[in-house]
Amino acid sequence: MADRVGMWKSLGMDVKAHDALCSMLPTAFGDVFLSQRNRPESMAFWDMVAADIHGMRPAELIEAQANGQKVFGAFCVYVPDEVILACDGIVTGLCGGSQFWVPAGEQMLPADVCPLIKASVGARISRTCPFFRIADLFVGETTCDGKKKAYEILAKDAPLYVMDTPQMKRQKDIDKWADEIRDFADEVQRVTGNQLTSENLAKAIKVTNDRRRALARVFEARKSRVAPISGADALLMMQISFFDDPVRCAEMCNRLADELERRIEQGVSAVPAGSKRILITGTPMAIPNWKLHHIVETCGAVVACEEMCTGTRSFENLVDETQTTLEGQFQALSQRYMKNNCACFTPNGGRIDDVIRLARTYQVDGVINANLTFCTTYKLEAPALERAVEEAGFPVLSIETGYSDGDSEQLRTRIGAFVEMLG
Numbered sequence: 001m002a003d004r005v006g007m008w009k010s011l012g013m014d015v016k017a018h019d020a021l022c023s024m025l026p027t028a029f030g031d032v033f034l035s036q037r038n039r040p041e042s043m044a045f046w047d048m049v050a051a052d053i054h055g056m057r058p059a060e061l062i063e064a065q066a067n068g069q070k071v072f073g074a075f076c077v078y079v080p081d082e083v084i085l086a087c088d089g090i091v092t093g094l095c096g097g098s099q100f101w102v103p104a105g106e107q108m109l110p111a112d113v114c115p116l117i118k119a120s121v122g123a124r125i126s127r128t129c130p131f132f133r134i135a136d137l138f139v140g141e142t143t144c145d146g147k148k149k150a151y152e153i154l155a156k157d158a159p160l161y162v163m164d165t166p167q168m169k170r171q172k173d174i175d176k177w178a179d180e181i182r183d184f185a186d187e188v189q190r191v192t193g194n195q196l197t198s199e200n201l202a203k204a205i206k207v208t209n210d211r212r213r214a215l216a217r218v219f220e221a222r223k224s225r226v227a228p229i230s231g232a233d234a235l236l237m238m239q240i241s242f243f244d245d246p247v248r249c250a251e252m253c254n255r256l257a258d259e260l261e262r263r264i265e266q267g268v269s270a271v272p273a274g275s276k277r278i279l280i281t282g283t284p285m286a287i288p289n290w291k292l293h294h295i296v297e298t299c300g301a302v303v304a305c306e307e308m309c310t311g312t313r314s315f316e317n318l319v320d321e322t323q324t325t326l327e328g329q330f331q332a333l334s335q336r337y338m339k340n341n342c343a344c345f346t347p348n349g350g351r352i353d354d355v356i357r358l359a360r361t362y363q364v365d366g367v368i369n370a371n372l373t374f375c376t377t378y379k380l381e382a383p384a385l386e387r388a389v390e391e392a393g394f395p396v397l398s399i400e401t402g403y404s405d406g407d408s409e410q411l412r413t414r415i416g417a418f419v420e421m422l423g
């Protein structure tokens with residue numbers, strides 16, 4: 001293996017603390033993924049990426065920077081990758097999904113902030129995540145109060161640009177988001193030194209749509225009651241898609257989808273017959289947050305779909321590819337991104353409709369509404385969501401949890417009882 005330690009040192013990382021993080025991952029990965037039986041062979045690619053998660057892709061990004069490309073770190077699926085790709089920039093996810101980073105985040109933030117925010121700030125200030133060291137520009141957004149304030153703290157330590165996300169979905173909000181994308185395009189051009197044109201933006205829209213189409217094919221296969229892939233494997237694929245090159249991501253997802261379609265034809269399942277099918281909805285699960293999927297899938301069920309940003313929200317709805325002017329393309333981008341039903345919007349009935357639609361099309365037996373602790377917006381819309389989903393005929397279990405394993409046994413008891421009740 002290449003000299004990863006030398007690379008991490010050159011990024012100014014705290015290598016000793018980073019060793020402690022790396023020492024935990026193989027056990028966690030082995031417990032959740034390698035212990036599964038009858039996995040699709042194509043998962044070998046994602047296993048390899050996960051095994052070298054702080055090595056392989058960071059090395060590629062550093063090489064790209066040496067060749068003049070710029071790296072943009074994003075915290076939310078609202079950031080329009082297309083504009084960055086069009087200017088020959090690279091996008092990488094920056095959300096922290098490990099409890100390891102939470103204590104460092106709590107040095108800067110109150111304890112009653114959601115773990116995703118604390119881990120993201122902690123990953124930066126503890127100097128233990130290469131992606132947080134490599135990014136030339138962090139791109140934030142005003143989706144929730146916690147993030148807005150965390151960006152002010154991060155901005156003291158890293159170059160940061162914040163996009164002002166609308167909170168409603170009227171036409172004037174869609175126009176406003178198109179305006180924000182236009183301003184962001186100016187910033188991307190300044191950072192990359194490359195000009196945005198309708199031609200390079202059209203190509204980037206196509207590349208990003210192709211990635212969405214490939215992810216959608218994998219999810220399409222998950223609709224089959226054969227269950228050709230576990231929810232944990234699908235989640236891993238999805239989490240890594242935020243870090244990967246979009247062309248390679250599409251290629252690997254299409255390869256996986258080919259295999260899943262063959263498995264469906266042959267009746268090859270990744271889970272025991274009779275496993276109850278679960279849809280999980282809620283806050284995103286950033287890598288390496290595999291806790292809930294692991295518990296569900298070792299309680300006699302399979303996660304068939306995730307209605308969350310590390311799930312259907314990342315690929316549903318394509319950007320119109322027919323626009324030929326920058327103005328038309330900004331509007332098309334805005335229209336696509338504003339279809340995302342995040343709890344930061346009011347009202348957000350579209351999410352309830354999505355959950356019911358997905359519960360039906362993925363043929364699930366029950367729904368788990370999973371919120372990260374201290375996420376107020378998702379918590380506040382939980383009762384209405386539960387009521388509507390139950391009225392549509394799907395049993396619902398609502399849970400609130402963080403990244404720590406402290407509540408794992410309690411969750412196992414509740415989820416086990418829920419799955420048994422479905423039987």
Ligand code: SF4
Binds near residue numbers: 144283343
């Ligand atoms: S849940 Fe909302 S704030 Fe979080 S990544 Fe999704 S769209 Fe962005």
Ligand code: SF4
Binds near residue numbers: 115
């Ligand atoms: S999970 Fe909730 S509180 Fe945390 S960043 Fe997302 S929207 Fe904000």
